Ligand code: HEM
């Protein structure tokens with residue numbers, strides 16, 4: 057391997073992060089308003105420290121100059137390091153687009169932010185970012201492709217697994233009554249997949265905050281979030297019932313309460329049914345659309361994802377991301393009674409984020425998923441392709457999050473969060489490519505959750521408090 061390549065890869069990643077910072081800051085309302093303070097180019101006139109608009113405009117221009125140097129260096133090092141032809145072509149394309157973007161920026165400033173220029177400036181910024189992310193994905197692919205990466209082509213047939221014998225879970229009989237009650241309560245709690253709830257609740261909270269701003273009311277929040285928690289619990293429970301046989305075959309899931317018969321199937325179904333009805337009733341107290349979307353989310357995760365997609369198609373996680381994005385629409389609908397563009401944009405961010413989140417776990421549990429018979433991306437197409445797709449979906453998530461900054465009045469807190477935590481997520485994914493260990497996969501998985509968690513908190517704070 058050419059020793060210059062890692063340096064080139066690092067430059068590519070740094071350029072992508074720099075361009076993203078510019079795009080996302082530029083997309084916020086604050087930079088748009090800065091045009092009112094500075095309508096000259098290339099320098100602004102006036103007392104910088106006394107006018108926030110001027111300060112924002114100057115910061116944007118100076119950052120653009122520094123990032124431009126990075127983009128230039130990336131293209132030069134790319135050509136000299138003899139990277140793959142399409143990677144070099146993309147780095148050069150980014151460099152050629154950069155002066156176009158500077159020209160559009162000058163037009164935005166001197167036209168007072170009117171006409172088609174702001175839209176064209178944003179679109180070109182996104183195009184430069186996309187170009188650099190594609191180059192990074194292909195560069196990392198050729199730098200870290202592994203020969204021992206052969207996909208597990210023939211996942212075990214789903215019907216081949218033996219069900220464990222009916223009867224109480226081993227060890228339960230020797231417990232005292234109190235211990236048995238505690239163990240059973242804990243088992244029902246596990247059925248609800250509680251570890252996922254904080255993030256899914258934050259998605260719904262962000263949807264509500266985007267729609268209501270500071271006027272968000274406590275009953276709407278309480279009914280929607282409680283309904284959401286119960287809906288996730290219901291679909292998690294149905295998922296445990298449907299996958300009980302295959303869960304026994306997988307190391308990660310073999311101790312699940314329905315798989316071990318600690319909870320009988322009919323009791324789990326009754327529990328899931330109770331949670332479903334209660335959750336839809338709670339959503340109904342908010343409005344009919346929230347109730348319909350909540351019901352659709354339970355059906356989608358329990359039936360469409362678990363029964364149809366997960367065992368049958370390698371695109372299971374991509375299409376399954378729809379279930380996770382529904383809480384964004386539920387949150388928006390809870391406030392407005394309808395489906396609106398910012399809610400859809402938030403749902404789009406979650407949808408694109410989902411494969412970048414899950415493919416890390418799919419890498420870490422590749423053998424386990426193969427044992428279970430699931431056609432997950434690394435099982436079917438191998439680890440190199442999966443790592444590359446993580447970069448693609450991460451890039452797409454960041455573009456969608458940048459689009460949200462343009463579509464909504466979200467400000468610099470949101471912009472800084474998606475740029476900084478997005479950079480951390482990208483850094484973890486680059487390390488995943490270089491290290492290719494289970495630990496690196498978990499690091500990238502946690503970075504995905506940290507990115508989305510911080511982004512959603514920023515949306516809530518920016519919408520309600522700033
Ligand atoms: C098709 C879509 C998805 C798949 C296949 C998936 C898969 C997984 C899996 C297998 C786990 C580990 C669970 C465990 O072992 O307990 C997990 C954890 C998690 N997922 Fe996802 N997920 C998806 C979508 C989502 C969405 C949409 C969210 C939230 C917006 C989310 C948030 C989380 C959180 C917070 C955790 C727990 C992390 C931790 O324990 O540190 N997931 N996911």
Ligand SMILES: CC(C)=CCC/C(C)=C/CC/C(C)=C/COP(=O)(O)OP(=O)(O)O
Nearest residue numbers: 252284287288291295353354357379380383
């Ligand atoms: C409001 C509402 C009901 C929203 C539904 C949101 C939801 C539960 C989305 C699915 C996310 C998820 C945790 C998938 C787990 O995958 P898996 O089942 O493949 O994981 P496993 O292998 O651990 O069973």
